[in-house]
Amino acid sequence: MSAFSENLSRAETYLQRFREHPTTHFIAGNWTAPDTSRTFDNLTPVDNTVLGQVAIATAEDVDHACESAHVAFSEWRNVSGAERQKILHRIADLLVQRADEIALVESMDCGQPLRFMRQAAVRGAANFRFFADRAVEAANGQALYQPEHTNLTLRSPIGPVAVITPWNTPFMLSTWKIAPALAAGCTIVHKPAEFSPLSAAILADVAHEAGLPDGVWNMINGFGEEAGKRLTEHPAIKAVAFVGESVTGSHIMAQGAATLKRMHFELGGKNPVIVFDDADFDRALDAVTFMIYSLNGQRCTSSSRLLVQSGIRERFLSALRQRVTNLTVGHPLDPATEVGPLIHPSHFDKVMSYMDIARKEGACIAVGGQKYQADHVSNDGNYVTPTLFTEADNTMRVAREEIFGPVLTAISFDTEEQAVNMANDSDYGLAAYVWTNDQARSLRMARQIETGMLWINSENNRNLPSPFGGIKMSGIGRDGGDYSFDFYMETKNVCMAHGTHKIPRIGE
Structure with a gap:
């Protein structure tokens, strides 16, 4: 067996x-x-049976x-x-x-x-x-x-x-x-x-x-x-x-x-992950992929907005596209599965609606954008193909609204000031993530980013004595x-x- x-x-x-x-x-x-x-x-969610x-x-x-x-x-x-x-x-x-x-x-x-x-x-x-x-x-x-x-x-x-x-x-x-x-x-x-x-x-x-x-x-x-x-x-x-x-x-x-x-x-949250040119590329790539596509993207602290500095934008997005394409979607009890079905048909419909929203707003659907269908999953299940939006900006709904699914919106920036402004230009303020090897920049970001929790050079790591919660909405x-x-x-x-x-x- x-x-x-x-x-x-x-x-x-x-x-x-x-x-x-x-x-x-x-x-x-x-x-x-x-x-x-x-x-x-x-x-x-596997097949919507009772x-x-x-x-x-x-x-x-x-x-x-x-x-x-x-x-x-x-x-x-x-x-x-x-x-x-x-x-x-x-x-x-x-x-x-x-x-x-x-x-x-x-x-x-x-x-x-x-x-x-x-x-x-x-x-x-x-x-x-x-x-x-x-x-x-x-x-x-x-x-x-x-x-x-x-x-x-x-x-x-x-x-x-x-x-x-x-x-x-x-x-x-x-x-x-x-x-x-x-x-x-x-x-x-x-x-x-x-x-x-x-x-x-x-x-x-x-x-x-x-x-x-x-x-x-x-x-x-x-x-x-x-x-x-x-x-x-x-x-x-x-x-x-x-x-x-x-x-x-x-x-x-x-x-x-x-x-x-x-x-x-x-x-809710629309949490930014900010990747600077000097970041540890491979560790940042691992963390970006994990923090939006694990738990089916249904995580309050998911880093659903990727802000990537222009100097590594093309290289980073190319590597990210490959990682998203390689994600294993399947039955949640299959040990190989990395992304399972969404919780309910109503939530599936909500997440899928953002595919049309992205197209109308002018974002590029670099990966995914459709219902996931394959022989090893039920067509009656709530499966979404892991999705990556690129060529987006921070005014788009896909960059401002909580989608709460395996969907990542990528936005590029040039300067540290731009990154801070984009990160803070949100109704939400639950979590944020920064990837940089510049210690002074890390300290500046810690003071300037409006969030309840900030992880620097790390994915979400929960420490029970530490405060957990958000600001704004x-x-x-x-x-x-x-x-x-x-x-x-x-x-x-x-x-x-x-x-x-x-x-x-x-x-x-």
């Missing part, structure tokens, strides 16, 4: 539970009874989940950091045990190649371990001494939190949000994206098996217009952590305004280390007098 066939067989075994029984909501430590009158088909039925949460379901989180919060907030640490480590252990299941289910559910999903459970477990070890000290603040007063800061969990995650890498992004919330002492209501809900069910299973008290972790399925809206409006929810589109983020902000919820948004707030606790916890200042200062007297 080939590795591909073996992967398919194991995936089918893991998917059987989802085929046989509707995926329902997990509330107060229990899976809810399925209501078959309120379900939707969950499609696999993986199973998924329950659609009503407003009453959402209320039940929020109230469950509210009740459980009074207990969970008082669980010691050391005990929370033990439970989160047990979650991490169980994720590693179920790594094969998570990878195969996730690949079939969202179309990401298995080669990138194999480490998903391990990295998710690392997220839980990282924040588990910080749970012990999460409440600690600072001691600020003055001659006649000492100020102490204390941190406490903010309360029940809504965690709303996207469809592109749902498992990983869920762990990034949920692990620090639980470590801080918050309870959660998790709403996964309707296009890829299955790994959220596995996560809920794991949390329950690890001994998390009932009601601390709740999960609802459904659509943003009903379930998502009620969740972000519910008065028991004190904060919303959302990853998704910028337009949706603005809707959530409006929905939470009446109850003054704290918001953390990781939103790309988001509000930061994940990572204590930055996460700043969001999930309230800070209280306690001022203690030494008994020596003079108190003003009035009314004598």
Whole structure:
């Protein structure tokens, strides 16, 4: 049996539970009874066949989940950091045990190649371990001494939190949000994206098996217009952590305004990668190719705008064209696959619409530009040929709008000043990448580029203690280390007098 066939067989075994029984909501430590009158088909991007039925949460379901989180919060907030640490480590252990299941289910559910999903459970477990070890000290603040007063800061969990995650890498992004919330002492209501809900069910299973008290972790399925809206409006929810589109983020902000919820948004991006003439050519080429075509281009930090200096433009684009042409498109469970199908037919249509937009705007489609068709993939799947637009400029829609697919727009520049201006001429500011061997230029770019995150001579390398997030239309707030606790916890200042200062007297 080939590795591909073996992967398919194991995936089918893991998917059987989802085929046989509707995926329902997990509330107060229990899976809810399925209501078959309120379900939707969950499609696999491979061929758009049905993986199973998924329950659609009503407003009453959402209320039940929020109230469950509210009740459980009074207990969970008082669980010691050391005990929370033990439970989160047990979650991490169980994720590693179920790594094969998570990878195969996730690949079939969202179309990401298995080669990138194999480490998903391990990295998710690392997220839980990282924040588990910080749970012990999460409440600690600072001691600020003055001659006649000492100020102490204390941190406490903010309360029940809504965690709303996207469809592109749902498992990983869920762990990034949920692990620090639980470590801080918050309870959660998790709403996964309707296009890829299955790994959220596995996560809920794991949390329950690890001994998390009932009601601390709740999960609802459904659509943003009903379930998502009620969740972000519910008065028991004190904060919303959302990853998704910028337009949706603005809707959530409006929905939470009446109850003054704290918001953390990781939103869209049109991230530039700037390659200067003096860059390490081969390393830059590897990184440019990887950071847009891996994960099917469905990555918020994808470098979807290539700004290449004119001195190496022709050489770099020629080499890039060859690399894009050589990319292996195929079934996500095939070990050889580098680019899989897009998440859903509606998203496939959106990505394909930019091919006509590019032609109308005068860009050249140097590679791709059409649906991918071959004998080894289903014609009913959401496959796009990896695409490269050249001869573009920064005013074109293909250079300004987030396409969120395996599509790269290349633009040339002459001077450093031009590169900075092009990079900053965007509504977004999530991530940016610079390739140069000039150290002074690196420092100048670090100061001048308007972005939440900048990688110099590197692809996206995630460091858990470091801040992760964007500016402008790309988001509000930061994940990572204590930055996460700043969001999930309230800070209280306690001022203690030494008994020596003079108190003003009035009314004598």
